[in-house]
Every structure is written in structure tokens, then in C-alpha cells.
Amino acid sequence: MTPFHIVVCGSLVPDPLQTLEPTLGPEGPGLKNEMMLPSVLDPWAGHALYEAASLATKHPESRVWLVSLGPKARLQQLMMSIAQKAKFELVAIDSSASGFIDAQSVARTLATAIDEIDGLDKNRLLLFGGCASASRDAGVTVQMVGELLGLTDQFLAVDELEARDDGSLRVLERIEGGKYLASTVRGAPAVVAWATGKLPEPPNNPQVGMQNMRTILPALQKAKAAIPNRNSIHYQEVAIPQQKRETRVVKDMSVDEIAREIADWIRG
Amino acid sequence: METVEHATDTRPSLTTLPGDDIRQILWGFADRFDIQMLVQSVRPVARGQVARLVADGGRHTHDWTDAKNDLLASFDAAGVTALFADPEYGGFIEGPKNLALALAAFELAWVDGGAATCSLAGHLALAPIHEKGTEEQKRTYMSRAIPGQSEEVARGAFCLTEPLPFVGVDTRVLSGRVRIEGWDEGEEPMLRVEKRGRFITNMGFANFVTAAVESDDERLKGTCMVILEESDPGTFDRGSATHKLVHQLSSTTDPIFNLVVPASRIIGGYTLKDGVIVPNYNHSQIIEAVFRRTRVTVGLMTAAKMLSAVEPVIRYQRSRFRGGAADAPGSPRYDLGLQQKEDTLHRLVDVWAAGEAAAALGFATAKFFDEFDPIDHRRDDIFGEGGIPHGRAGLKVLAQKRGPALEYLRLRALGPGKRDEARLAELEKDDLTQFLVQDALALVLCPAVKLWNTGHGTNVMREAVSLMGGYGITEDCPGFLPQKWMDAQLEATYEGPEAVQRRQLSLTMTNELFLAQFQEWILELRRIAGTMPGTGACTLASAMELWQWTLQYLLTHTDADGATLYRDQRQGVTFPMADALCWLLASRYQILSIRELQTAATNGAVANAEGFLNFFADLAHVQAGNAAGEVSRICTSLVYGYNRHPSWDLQGSCCHHTEDLDTLESIMPGIAACAPSVGDVVDADGSHAPKAGPCVRFTGVEGFVARRNKVDGCLTGSRLAKDRAAQALTTVMIPEALDYPM
Structure with missing residues (x-):
């Protein structure tokens, strides 16, 4: 079986249980008290990481890197949990993880970091990430990283990836109407932006974590600082939606009826 | 000279609840990544499975249910069970583990104390072996109790407390007995252990027990702790569930043991002196090391x-x-x-x-x-x-x-x-x-x-x-x-x-x-x-x-x-x-x-x-x-x-007498008028202010008064x-x- 070099792009987002209140400060928009709020691994990136770890297990000698862009101290806290869930090597970039940073600026930083990974064989490269981010939701970052790295085989909103014995990959992408688009690519390199995938979140296992930390701690220590480009995008205002819709639990309502009700609500 | 600014009311204060980064510093484990990971590992068990069990009414029964039993597997998976063991026995934390154990229990108790006790009791059972056991005992029981080291994880219980009026508050008085059942020439002596336990945690599922007993045989000296196994010949009766109002996610029963075990199960081993088995550690020495x-x-x-x-x-x-x-x-x-x-x-x-x-x-x-x-x-x-x-x-x-x-x-x-x-x-x-x-x-x-x-x-x-x-x-x-x-x-x-x-x-x-x-x-x-x-x-x-x-x-x-x-x-x-x-x-x-x-x-x-x-x-x-x-x-x-409060009958020197004050008035004008404000005054007819007695003087305790005033x-x-x-x-x-x- 072909060993893969899987690079997962993913970082932290504020814990969704917290009160997330956007504010406009002198350095641009952000979330109130963002640096003090507990954070979690971006759920979309999490799916990508767990799929990567699973794929690597099935393909001996594969390697998995997690490329994370975020404040170093907070990445370190995040690793105390994530490092227990899957085996990977960390590439840390000390920078802002704010969802208000332009996706293009983030993509350039990530692509540069990936380019510099020692021992990475780009012919075996599978670039994984979330099809969106819980903090930005631009849905374009991984695509841009792929473009910058010259990867043109790109699959978006993927729920399943099958690596076949002949080296080819069969990919199921989400498309309209709850259907999948099934594609086959002859093999790596490729970009796979994951939706939810099919795997549950692995439980924490401190023994796995202890093994991972041998490489993660040095990676954190030598994390390079990157200054995000805040000038490439200008926000006039940031606010939570003023209009709130009460959630109702209704059974047996058709999709058309639901869509009509939402459209009516948007129209006001 | 350096000066320090005192607090003002406009200074920054709390904006969010303290997170893990703050706690790690306050509680002294910011440099211990192994322990930080343990915390992250235990927390989802506590706030997931344990919390759901409590919310679903798992505390409503005293019995050890399947749902409660499932917690044990979760503890195993999260590394809680292995926490006690050194790496050589399958554990993952080097060195002493008091802080690690404390944090694991803290995380579980954040949601439910019974769940914490359940995990703690397993460690408590192993603690006598860990602290004072022989190398052979450590190797055997640590390996069996650690997930992944044997086919099935052996669970332990610690048995000290006995039915009234015996061991409880006063741990020196034991009713559990041990005597020599058989001792063939050149063979390991066999011991009969009889013990009734009370409020023993983990007994609903324990496979082995570390029990405190006292010798009932002149050929065996003093007290000791022994390891009992459910497969030992004799009675290993788990007893009925204790009707606790609390900690219902831990199993507690009043067990009865009447078992024959080899003397090699005496924790810490023994020495033979003039044909008498002398345990290397008595039960007090072991439980002191454990409980502290x-x-x-x-x-x-x-x-x-x-x-x-x-x-x-x-x-x-x-x-x-x-x-x-x-x-x-x-x-x-x-x-x-x-x-x-x-x-x-x-x-x-x-x-x-x-x-x-x-x-x-x-x-x-x-x-x-x-x-x-x-x-x-x-x-x-x-x-x-x-x-x-x-x-x-x-x-x-x-x-x-x-x-x-x-x-x-x-x-x-x-x-x-x-x-x-x-x-x-x-x-x-x-x-x-x-x-x-x-x-x-x-x-x-x-x-x-x-x-x-x-x-x-x-x-x-x-x-x-x-x-x-x-x-x-x-x-x-x-x-x-x-x-x-x-x-x-x-x-x-x-x-x-x-x-x-x-x-x-x-x-x-x-x-x-x-x-x-x-x-x-x-x-x-x-x-x-x-x-x-x-x-x-x-x-x-x-x-x-x-x-x-x-x-x-x-x-x-x-x-x-x-x-x-x-x-x-x-x-x-x-x-x-x-x-x-x-x-x-x-x-x-x-x-x-x-x-x-x-x-x-x-x-x-x-x-x-x-x-x-x-x-x-x-x-x-x-x-x-x-x-x-x-x-x-x-x-x-x-x-x-x-001290006894001064009384009017035994007034001694703590009162002024009116006639004395009148005499002094000619020498110190105004003293009669001022005296009541600085002490008690008794009139010639013995009358005085309506109160319990003359006020207490502070002679001999001036040091206390000064320090008390300072504290105030x-x-x-x-x-x-x-x-x-x-x-x-x-x-x-x-x-x-x-x-x-x-």
C-alpha cells in the first residue's frame, strides 16, 4: 500500500458554549475577551485530523502533520487534549487565530509553513482541512492553500475517502439535494476539504498523548511567529444578528414548508 | 525606598472565568504536560458519561447497575485506572502521583463525588501494595489491575472498617482475625482469614481485597494487611449494598470473608523468628502510609x-x-x-x-x-x-x-x-x-x-x-x-x-x-x-x-x-x-x-x-x-x-471603693468622678453597677490583647x-x- 504524507490544516476556535460577542477594537474586529475564552479544535478540522489518522493507520509508514496557526500558548493548551486523540506531528505557527483575518492571508502563511516541512514528499501529499471553519466559515482557505502549493485535484465537503490498492482515491463529496458526487483520482497529491466524515471523535488517551508530546513540545518551542495581514480586508461593522428566530421543534414538516418559513422570516 | 500602589476601585478585574491555563499555574502543574493531559482525559468522562448517568437518575439506586459498571471501562480508557501504576507496570506517569491522583479525583468530583470515590477506591486497594508490598506483590497486582497488562482488569477494594463496635474511628481495634491454617515442613504457611467489613467501597465488583486483620494465633505476631482474592477457597461474600444517601455511583457493601490464603499474601512479606511469623509491617504502619x-x-x-x-x-x-x-x-x-x-x-x-x-x-x-x-x-x-x-x-x-x-x-x-x-x-x-x-x-x-x-x-x-x-x-x-x-x-x-x-x-x-x-x-x-x-x-x-x-x-x-x-x-x-x-x-x-x-x-x-x-x-x-x-x-x-469571671463577692483589687476615692479626692481632685469610667466602683453599702461582676482585667495577657487588636x-x-x-x-x-x- 502507498504510504501517504498527510498534512492537516486546522487550528483552534472559541468553545461554542461560550458567549461569543463580536467587538470592533483598534486592531480590527474580534470577539470580546477572545484570548481568555477556552478554545477547542475547529470541529471541521477535527474531522479532517481523525480521518487522516485513520487513513495513516491503514497505510503503514504514512505520516500525519497538523499545521496549526494560532497563539502559541493557546495551541499548547489545545494540544493537551488533541494530542491524546490521534498520532501526528505538529507544525505550529504563532499568530492570531481570529476568524476575522482574511482567508487569503491565512492561506499564504499555511502554504509557506507546509513548503518548509522537513521530509515532506509532495508526490505523496494529501492536503486535508475542513471544508469551512467554525470561526470564519469562508470555506475557501484549504482551496487557496492547495492552489499555492500547486495542487489542482481538489475535493470539497468530503464525507468519505477510499484509498484503493492501486493507489487511486475514491472520494464522496456532498452536493445539492443530500446527494454525493463520487469521483476517482489516480492518487496523491490532492486536496481534501472534509465535511463531517464518517468517524466519531476518538476518546482521549493520555498514553497516546505522552508519545505525541515528545515531538509536539519541541514544535511549539520553535513555532515561528507570523503577522497576519489585517489590511487586506476592511470591516465596517461587526455585530450579532439583531433579528432572532425562536426555535421550534416540529415533526413531519416538509422541506418545502421549512424553506418557505425561513424565507418568510428573512423577508420579515 | 520602593513604594507599592494600593488597590483602587477602577483597576481591571475578572472578565472571564479562569480557564485551564490559569488553574495550571495556581495549582502548580503548568510544567507537567502529563498531568495536564490527564485532566483533559478525565474531564470528558466526568462531564459526559458521569454527568449523563447522574442526570438519568443513576444515583436513585444503591445497587451496582450495568450503567454504573460501564464507568469502569471509561476510567480504563481515560487512563484513570492506570494512573496509580509506575511505567514499569503499565502506567504512564513517572514518579510520585499524589498530584495526578488528586486532579483526577477533582475532575470527577466536579460532577459527582461517587464517581470520584469509585476511581479512588481502586487506587486505595492498591496503595498498601504500592507503598509497602513486596516486589512480587507489586508485580502481580499492579499488572493485573492495569488495563492492557492482562486479559481482564482486576478490580480491588480496601477493607479496614468493620461492624460496630470495632474498627472505625479507632483503627487500632480490629475484630478481623488471621491464624495459621496449615504449615507443612518446607512449605508456605497457609492462613485462615476471617473478616467482616462495613461500608467497603468497590465490593460490588472487586476481584481482590486488601484487608486489615489481627493475629489470633501465637505463631503469628500482631496485625497485618493481607490480600484476599475472590477465587480463594472459602467464603467471599460481597454482602448487601449499603443504603447510602450519597455517593451512589460508588459501590459500597458490608462483605464477609472466611478464606484460606498463603502467607505470601501478607503485604510487605514477613520474617520468621523462632518459629513465629512476624509481618514486616503491621496494619497501622501500612494505613498510615496510605491515608496520609x-x-x-x-x-x-x-x-x-x-x-x-x-x-x-x-x-x-x-x-x-x-x-x-x-x-x-x-x-x-x-x-x-x-x-x-x-x-x-x-x-x-x-x-x-x-x-x-x-x-x-x-x-x-x-x-x-x-x-x-x-x-x-x-x-x-x-x-x-x-x-x-x-x-x-x-x-x-x-x-x-x-x-x-x-x-x-x-x-x-x-x-x-x-x-x-x-x-x-x-x-x-x-x-x-x-x-x-x-x-x-x-x-x-x-x-x-x-x-x-x-x-x-x-x-x-x-x-x-x-x-x-x-x-x-x-x-x-x-x-x-x-x-x-x-x-x-x-x-x-x-x-x-x-x-x-x-x-x-x-x-x-x-x-x-x-x-x-x-x-x-x-x-x-x-x-x-x-x-x-x-x-x-x-x-x-x-x-x-x-x-x-x-x-x-x-x-x-x-x-x-x-x-x-x-x-x-x-x-x-x-x-x-x-x-x-x-x-x-x-x-x-x-x-x-x-x-x-x-x-x-x-x-x-x-x-x-x-x-x-x-x-x-x-x-x-x-x-x-x-x-x-x-x-x-x-x-x-x-x-x-x-478563667472564672470576677464576682462582686470576690472583687479583690479590680474595684475602687467609694470611701477610698473620697479620701483620695483631697489629693487628686476629680478622681471620684473619673473612677467609674476607668474601673468598677463599689459603694460603702456594697452596691455596684448592675452587671455580672467587675470587668475582667488583662494582667498577664497583654501580649494577647495587643495581638488581637492588631488582627482587628x-x-x-x-x-x-x-x-x-x-x-x-x-x-x-x-x-x-x-x-x-x-
Whole structure:
């Protein structure tokens, strides 16, 4: 079986249980008290990481890197949990993880970091990430990283990836109407932006974590600082939606009826 | 001269609840990634499976159900079961594990104390083997008890307590018996063990038991602990479930054992002397080594309860009036709810401050035991190498080191430049001297954590429950607060109830080696107060001086009838002094934890460092004020309370007589008019002011009066700190919902 070099792009987002209140400060928009709020691994990136770890297990000698862009101290806290869930090597970039940073600026930083990974064989490269981010939701970052790295085989909103014995990959992408688009690519390199995938979140296992930390701690220590480009995008205002819709639990309502009700609500 | 700015009311304060990064610094494991990962591993089990089980009514039955049993597999997967073991036996944490065990129990108890006890009891069963077992016993039972090391994980139970009137509070009296069943020439002797247990945790599923028994056979000496297995020939009756009102997620029964086991199951092995089996360790030596560690963990379980109450109470307070037609979003009543009322805020500040103090005391002690463990084991090695038995001979050897130990503490207190560094270094290298110094502390800290955290913690949990209004006495109360209140009462009872801890403290806190360290702490607190004036460190130092003076007074004085004040059986004196000491210790460690946070903040390792520092300093100041008040009350009642009040009949020299004053009036005009304002006056006909007797004079206790007055004055600012902390509670961001179900 072909060993893969899987690079997962993913970082932290504020814990969704917290009160997330956007504010406009002198350095641009952000979330109130963002640096003090507990954070979690971006759920979309999490799916990508767990799929990567699973794929690597099935393909001996594969390697998995997690490329994370975020404040170093907070990445370190995040690793105390994530490092227990899957085996990977960390590439840390000390920078802002704010969802208000332009996706293009983030993509350039990530692509540069990936380019510099020692021992990475780009012919075996599978670039994984979330099809969106819980903090930005631009849905374009991984695509841009792929473009910058010259990867043109790109699959978006993927729920399943099958690596076949002949080296080819069969990919199921989400498309309209709850259907999948099934594609086959002859093999790596490729970009796979994951939706939810099919795997549950692995439980924490401190023994796995202890093994991972041998490489993660040095990676954190030598994390390079990157200054995000805040000038490439200008926000006039940031606010939570003023209009709130009460959630109702209704059974047996058709999709058309639901869509009509939402459209009516948007129209006001 | 350097000056330090005092707090003002406009300084930054708490903006969010403290996260893991802050806790790791406060509780001393910011540099321990293995332990940080353990916390992250245990937390999802606690706030996931355990919380769902509680929410689904898992506590409604005393029986060991399948759902409860599933917790064991979750503990295994999260590394909780393996936590106790060294890496050579399949564990993943190197070195002593007191802090790690404490944090795992803390995380579980954040949601449910029974779940924490369930995990703790497995470790408790292994602790005698870990502490004093032979290498063979360690290899066998550690391997079997650690997931992944054998096909099926062997679960253990620790069996000490027996049905009344036997072992319980007084662990010296055992009814469990052991005698020699058979002893063939050249073969291992076989023992018959008979023991009835009471309130034994994990018995619903335990595969092996470590049991305390006493010899009933002249060929076997004294007491010991033995390992019993469910497959041993004889009776291994698990008994019926105890009808506990608390900790229902742990299995507790009253088992009966009548088993035949090989003598190799005596924990720590045995020596043959003149045809008599002499266990290498008696049961007291083993349980002392075990309990001095595990009791700290229990104390931290209650600390978790107190701190876990903060967020649900804030959320309840703020949302108390939401939903009413008259209260629109944006109005103070809508946004703040009950937090508009000062009393609710002040009471929550007290709950939070006590929780911080309990956690700081507990974690500092757990960490201390991690440092003490190697020294403790080194003592065993030295005794072993020198052929010195434990017991009186060992005490004799240690007694010779008391002088050097005191000398070491005196030199240490002098500071660099004022002491003989060579001699200090020499004493630092002397293992037995260091053992004595540390042991003096261990013997105080362990019972203090257990006593104060659980005893006072239970009272604090009652307060937390009361802050939830009617919600607080329902099963639906967010954060399971009423369940935690009840659970805390058990934590105050098991592994040695409050009276046992007070008794131990009453003996160990008068040790001159401890008191010398206590004296050092007073000076240390004054120094801290110099750089961190808002923490209440000075208040606490003054209260410590008052306690110290009172102790010396009680040790050297008698009551009105001439009876010695401070003696073992006079618990009316000794126990309150033990309580007072615990308040001081908890407050001290809380202040020390803030110093750690300040150091980290100086290094730039903390976001919103100033806000967190200010808030935690205010909480510490509040707690120091509470501690000082409690200590003042106790000390005052003990110093004055055992003197007989002066009476009008036996007025002695404490009154002025009218005729004397009249005589003096010619020499000192005005004295007759002034006298009543400075003392009691008795008229010629014997009449006097309507009160119990002449007021008490303070002759002989001037030192106490001065120190008491100082403590009173040192409370200056403590209420302002409380106001600031209360204000912070109205603005701190909390999550939208609790991170575990209800």
C-alpha cells in the first residue's frame, strides 16, 4: 500500500458554549475577551485530523502533520487534549487565530509553513482541512492553500475517502439535494476539504498523548511567529444578528414548508 | 525606598472565568504536560458519561447497575485506572502521583463525588501494595489491575472498617482475625482469614481485597494487611449494598470473608523468628502510609464541589427574573437578576473564596507529598540498610536528629549572608534530618486538608445550595449542587472523620519542628504583603501570630481550677485550636498560589493577567479576613474562657471603693468622678453597677490583647476587597450553558 504524507490544516476556535460577542477594537474586529475564552479544535478540522489518522493507520509508514496557526500558548493548551486523540506531528505557527483575518492571508502563511516541512514528499501529499471553519466559515482557505502549493485535484465537503490498492482515491463529496458526487483520482497529491466524515471523535488517551508530546513540545518551542495581514480586508461593522428566530421543534414538516418559513422570516 | 500602589476601585478585574491555563499555574502543574493531559482525559468522562448517568437518575439506586459498571471501562480508557501504576507496570506517569491522583479525583468530583470515590477506591486497594508490598506483590497486582497488562482488569477494594463496635474511628481495634491454617515442613504457611467489613467501597465488583486483620494465633505476631482474592477457597461474600444517601455511583457493601490464603499474601512479606511469623509491617504502619496521601485527595473532592458551584449560581442569579412580562432585555432586572442584591453577591464571593482556599491547600499538599515521597521512602531504605525496625527503635534514631533538624530550620530562616552556609548544606544532605523536617509538615497538612476542606466545605456547599433558592433542593438543580452538598458530608466522614483529623492535628501541630516552620511562614507572609498588599497576607500573618501566642499560652497555663489547658483529652481546647490552624493554612496556600500567578504574569504567560491577579487577590483578602475573624474568635474564647469571671463577692483589687476615692479626692481632685469610667466602683453599702461582676482585667495577657487588636486593625480593607470581588461577579462573562447536563 502507498504510504501517504498527510498534512492537516486546522487550528483552534472559541468553545461554542461560550458567549461569543463580536467587538470592533483598534486592531480590527474580534470577539470580546477572545484570548481568555477556552478554545477547542475547529470541529471541521477535527474531522479532517481523525480521518487522516485513520487513513495513516491503514497505510503503514504514512505520516500525519497538523499545521496549526494560532497563539502559541493557546495551541499548547489545545494540544493537551488533541494530542491524546490521534498520532501526528505538529507544525505550529504563532499568530492570531481570529476568524476575522482574511482567508487569503491565512492561506499564504499555511502554504509557506507546509513548503518548509522537513521530509515532506509532495508526490505523496494529501492536503486535508475542513471544508469551512467554525470561526470564519469562508470555506475557501484549504482551496487557496492547495492552489499555492500547486495542487489542482481538489475535493470539497468530503464525507468519505477510499484509498484503493492501486493507489487511486475514491472520494464522496456532498452536493445539492443530500446527494454525493463520487469521483476517482489516480492518487496523491490532492486536496481534501472534509465535511463531517464518517468517524466519531476518538476518546482521549493520555498514553497516546505522552508519545505525541515528545515531538509536539519541541514544535511549539520553535513555532515561528507570523503577522497576519489585517489590511487586506476592511470591516465596517461587526455585530450579532439583531433579528432572532425562536426555535421550534416540529415533526413531519416538509422541506418545502421549512424553506418557505425561513424565507418568510428573512423577508420579515 | 520602593513604594507599592494600593488597590483602587477602577483597576481591571475578572472578565472571564479562569480557564485551564490559569488553574495550571495556581495549582502548580503548568510544567507537567502529563498531568495536564490527564485532566483533559478525565474531564470528558466526568462531564459526559458521569454527568449523563447522574442526570438519568443513576444515583436513585444503591445497587451496582450495568450503567454504573460501564464507568469502569471509561476510567480504563481515560487512563484513570492506570494512573496509580509506575511505567514499569503499565502506567504512564513517572514518579510520585499524589498530584495526578488528586486532579483526577477533582475532575470527577466536579460532577459527582461517587464517581470520584469509585476511581479512588481502586487506587486505595492498591496503595498498601504500592507503598509497602513486596516486589512480587507489586508485580502481580499492579499488572493485573492495569488495563492492557492482562486479559481482564482486576478490580480491588480496601477493607479496614468493620461492624460496630470495632474498627472505625479507632483503627487500632480490629475484630478481623488471621491464624495459621496449615504449615507443612518446607512449605508456605497457609492462613485462615476471617473478616467482616462495613461500608467497603468497590465490593460490588472487586476481584481482590486488601484487608486489615489481627493475629489470633501465637505463631503469628500482631496485625497485618493481607490480600484476599475472590477465587480463594472459602467464603467471599460481597454482602448487601449499603443504603447510602450519597455517593451512589460508588459501590459500597458490608462483605464477609472466611478464606484460606498463603502467607505470601501478607503485604510487605514477613520474617520468621523462632518459629513465629512476624509481618514486616503491621496494619497501622501500612494505613498510615496510605491515608496520609489519599486523605488529601478526598479533601480536594470537596474543593471541586465548591468551585463547581460558582458558574451555575451566577447563571441562576442573572436569569432569575427573565421571562417575566415586565422585564425587558437590557433592563438591570433582566440582565443582572438577583445580582442586583449585594447579599447574594457577597455570599457567592465567600463560596468562591473558600473554594479557592480549599483547592490551593489541597493541591499544594498533594504536590508537597510528591516531593516528600522520595524522602519518605529513603527513610525506609536507611532503616532497612541499618537493620533498624520501625517502631520504638526507629523513633529513637529519629529523635537524635531533632536537634539537627531544628538547627537546619533556624539556619534556613536566617537567610543568605547571615548564616553558616556550609553547615546548612551539610544538614540539607542529611536524609533523616530532611525527613524529620518534611514529616513534621506532612503530619499537619494531611489532616488539615481533610478536616477543613471537607468539614468547612460541607457548610459552604449548604450556602451554595441556599443561593439557588427553591431550585437548590430539587434534583434538577444545575450543577447537581444539592447532591454535592450531601456528598460532601460523606467526604467529611470517610477515611477518618473530623474528630480523627482534629485529634491528629492536636498532637502534630505542637511539634517544635512544625512550629519553627510556622514562624518562618509569618515572616514570609509579611514579605509577600510588601509586594502584594491586596492579598490579605498581612492580615493573615497577624492572625498567625495570634494563634501562635495562644498556643504557647494554652500549653503553659492552667484553667481557673488549676487543670492543664492543653492536653490530649481536653478536646474543648485542642480541637478548636486545630480548626483555627486549618483556616490559617488554607488562607496561606491561597495567597501563595496567587504569588505563582504573579510570577507567571510577569513572564507574560497569562492573558488579562492584571484582571485575574486583582480578582484572585481580592478573593484571598476576603478569605484572609474570614480566617482572621475565625481565629480571633477561637483564640479569644480559649484564652479568656477558662478563667472564672470576677464576682462582686470576690472583687479583690479590680474595684475602687467609694470611701477610698473620697479620701483620695483631697489629693487628686476629680478622681471620684473619673473612677467609674476607668474601673468598677463599689459603694460603702456594697452596691455596684448592675452587671455580672467587675470587668475582667488583662494582667498577664497583654501580649494577647495587643495581638488581637492588631488582627482587628488588619481587617482594614477586607470588606472593600469583597465589594470589588462582588462587583466583578456582575460583569464576568460565563458560558451560555453548563458544559454538562442536568
